[in-house]
Amino acid sequence: MKSTCVAALVAASGLFSASIPLLAHHSFAAEYDSTQPITLKGTVKELKWQNPHAYVFVDVKDESGKTVTWALETLSPNALARQGWNRDSLKRGDAVTVEAYKAKDPRPLPDGSLHGNGRSFALADGKRVFAGAAEDGGPDSATARGK
Amino acid sequence: MKRYYGWVMAALAVAVLLPLAPMNISAQAGPAKGGGKAGDKAKDTLTPTGPTPRTPDGKVDFNGVYAPANFANYGAAFPLQPWAKKIFDDRRAGLSKDDPEGYCLPAGVPRISPFPEKFVQTKDLFVILDEGNVHSYRQIFLDGRGHGKGLDQLWMGHSIGKWEGNDTLVVDSVGFNDKTWLNGQGAPHSDKLHVTEKYTRPDLGHVNVEITIDDPGALTAPHTFTRSFLLRPDWELLEYVCNEFNIDSDRLVGK
Numbered sequence: 001m002k003s004t005c006v007a008a009l010v011a012a013s014g015l016f017s018a019s020i021p022l023l024a025h026h027s028f029a030a031e032y033d034s035t036q037p038i039t040l041k042g043t044v045k046e047l048k049w050q051n052p053h054a055y056v057f058v059d060v061k062d063e064s065g066k067t068v069t070w071a072l073e074t075l076s077p078n079a080l081a082r083q084g085w086n087r088d089s090l091k092r093g094d095a096v097t098v099e100a101y102k103a104k105d106p107r108p109l110p111d112g113s114l115h116g117n118g119r120s121f122a123l124a125d126g127k128r129v130f131a132g133a134a135e136d137g138g139p140d141s142a143t144a145r146g147k
Numbered sequence: 148m149k150r151y152y153g154w155v156m157a158a159l160a161v162a163v164l165l166p167l168a169p170m171n172i173s174a175q176a177g178p179a180k181g182g183g184k185a186g187d188k189a190k191d192t193l194t195p196t197g198p199t200p201r202t203p204d205g206k207v208d209f210n211g212v213y214a215p216a217n218f219a220n221y222g223a224a225f226p227l228q229p230w231a232k233k234i235f236d237d238r239r240a241g242l243s244k245d246d247p248e249g250y251c252l253p254a255g256v257p258r259i260s261p262f263p264e265k266f267v268q269t270k271d272l273f274v275i276l277d278e279g280n281v282h283s284y285r286q287i288f289l290d291g292r293g294h295g296k297g298l299d300q301l302w303m304g305h306s307i308g309k310w311e312g313n314d315t316l317v318v319d320s321v322g323f324n325d326k327t328w329l330n331g332q333g334a335p336h337s338d339k340l341h342v343t344e345k346y347t348r349p350d351l352g353h354v355n356v357e358i359t360i361d362d363p364g365a366l367t368a369p370h371t372f373t374r375s376f377l378l379r380p381d382w383e384l385l386e387y388v389c390n391e392f393n394i395d396s397d398r399l400v401g402k
Contacts, residue, residue, distance in 0.1 A: 025260075025279070025389060026249035027331070029242040030399040051391040052251065073395075078262065078278060078385035105398040115398070 025052045025076070032117040036102040040070055040116075044094040049087040052076050056090055056118055056130070058098060071109050072100055072118030074130045089129050090121060096129075097122040194377045197351035202268075205313045207348045209266045209273070212383060213376035215259055216353075224370075225334045231365040238333025244401035247327055251389035251396070253302040254280045255327025256320055257342050257358050257374075264376065265384050266354075273308055273316065278384040287318050298322030299338060316346040329360065337364025352378045 028034070042060035053073045062068050074080065080089075090096070099122075103115040120131030193214075200208040227235055238245065247253070254260055260279025267274040273287040287306040298305040298321065305322040320342040329336055345357040354376040361369040 025251070026395050026399060027243035027246060030244035030246075030249070030401050031395055048392070051386075051388045052393055052395070055392075076387055078387045081385060082382070103398060104400045107398075109394065 028117070031103060031105070032101045033104050034101060038100050038102060038116065040072075040096075040098040040100055042070070042096065042098075044090050044092055044096055044121075045069055046092060047087060047090045049077050054080060054130075056096075056098075056121060057113060058096060058118075069111075069113040070098075070100070070116055071111075071113035072098060072116050072121075074118055080130060085130060095124045191377070193379065194352035195380055199314075199348050199350055201313070204270075206310060207314055207316070207346075209268050209316070209346060209348060209354060212263050212265045212379050213354060214263050214379050214382075215261065216375040216377050225329060225360070226367040226370055227334060228365055228367055231335050234335045235333050238328075238335075241401040243331055243333055244399040246331060246333065248280065248331070249395055249399050251281055251393050253283045253327065255302060255323065255329075256285065256304050256306075256340075257344065257356075257360070258327065258329060258331075259374075262387060263379060263382055263384060273318070276384060278387055280387075281389050282387065289316075294319075294321055300324040302327065304340070304342070311345075314347055318342075318344040318346065320344070325364075335365055336360070336362050339364035354378070 040058055040060045042058045045057040045059045048055045048057070053075060054077055056072045056074060058070045058072060059067050060070055077087075080086075098118050099120045100116040100118045103117070105115070108114055118130065121129040122131075123129060200210075202208045225235075243249075247255075248260070254277075260277055262277065262279030264278065265276040267276065269289075271288070271290040273289055275285040275287070277283045277285075283303060285303055285306055287308045289308050289310075291309075292307060294305050294307060301322045302324060304320040306318050306320040308316050308318040311317055321340070323336070323338055323340045325336060325338045325340075327336070328334060339362055341361040343359040343361070346354060347357075348354045356374045356376070357371065358374060359369050359371040360366065
């Protein structure tokens with residue numbers, strides 16, 4: 001019984017923490033395509049803890065078996081820090097499943113990485129890192145930006 | 148019965164916690180462990196309660212770090228003149244791709260960022276430090292000076308304040324450029340923008356600001372709305388250096 005209750009609490013807490021609003025300094029819709037959700041399975045290459053958005057670089061094998069790198073925008077370090085995350089929350093080599101959206105601009109970043117917006121990064125143990133509803137008008141936002 | 152007890156408790160747990168899920172208050176990007184929906188008094192565990200703090204001379208003491216409570220819900224219905232409405236519509240159609248904030252430019256007044264603000268109050272000066280945007284700041288002079296001349300085309304305007312009794316600080320701001328947006332949706336303003344803010348602190352945890360925007364260059368009538376801030380006694384302002392790696396400005400394509 002207890003375990004059922006605890007499991008439900010954990011599940012509900014997961015929903016709760018998953019919906020803590022995240023922040024962005026630009027309109028989601030201006031840069032990312034909410035009709036292009038993608039799920040990426042790969043390994044963390046690097047976490048760049050930088051402004052105005054931290055970026056997670058994830059190596060993913062494409063259909064042909066070739067490894068491509070996705071550069072996934074997340075929140076700003078100050079917003080992430082207030083939610084309890086830090087620059088060690090994702091480490092190089094971590095296996096992650098990322099819920100993301102493609103950038104509307106198809107150009108890769110200068111380093112050749114494909115560009116997207118990462119909404120959550122699930123580790124192998126199920127822990128979701130940087131997960132949340134960004135306050136940027138994105139598809140999982142609680143409110144549209146700047147109302 | 149026992150068999151179902153766990154599920155009943157589980158359902159109760161979900162029922163209690165689920166309403167917390169659709170949080171819509173951006174500024175409460177507080178640690179998840181803090182719990183509670185900061186804008187909802189019934190569940191707000193982050194905002195302290197207590198009487199209004201006052202300075203030795205009896206005036207309200209606004210000092211503190213605050214999270215904006217209704218960042219996403221302010222001033223939605225600005226009464227725009229036709230030319231301003233057209234610009235607004237164009238910006239909506241462009242999905243706010245040209246928002247100055249996306250280019251790490253100042254948000255202007257009275258727009259705020261979703262990040263916390265710090266109020267620093269002395270007898271002659273009230274300073275608002277904004278963690279977000281470009282770490283912008285506002286100096287509100289309380290020393291009796293006027294606006295003076297030659298103030299035009301400022302991003303954050305020129306602000307002077309005076310007390311109405313001991314409870315209300317009235318801030319008057321002019322001298323703006325016309326480059327900032329009134330909100331993230333793109334409501335424009337002219338350089339005739341005149342902003343009046345009335346700051347009150349009804350209790351320890353809350354600051355309310357009644358904001359009146361008067362802009363004969365862009366609005367058909369003055370527009371008044373209220374914004375609230377929630378005290379965050381355990382927070383400090385954190386760094387946010389918008390221009391460090393702002394690749395977005397080159398990739399905000401809109402449609």
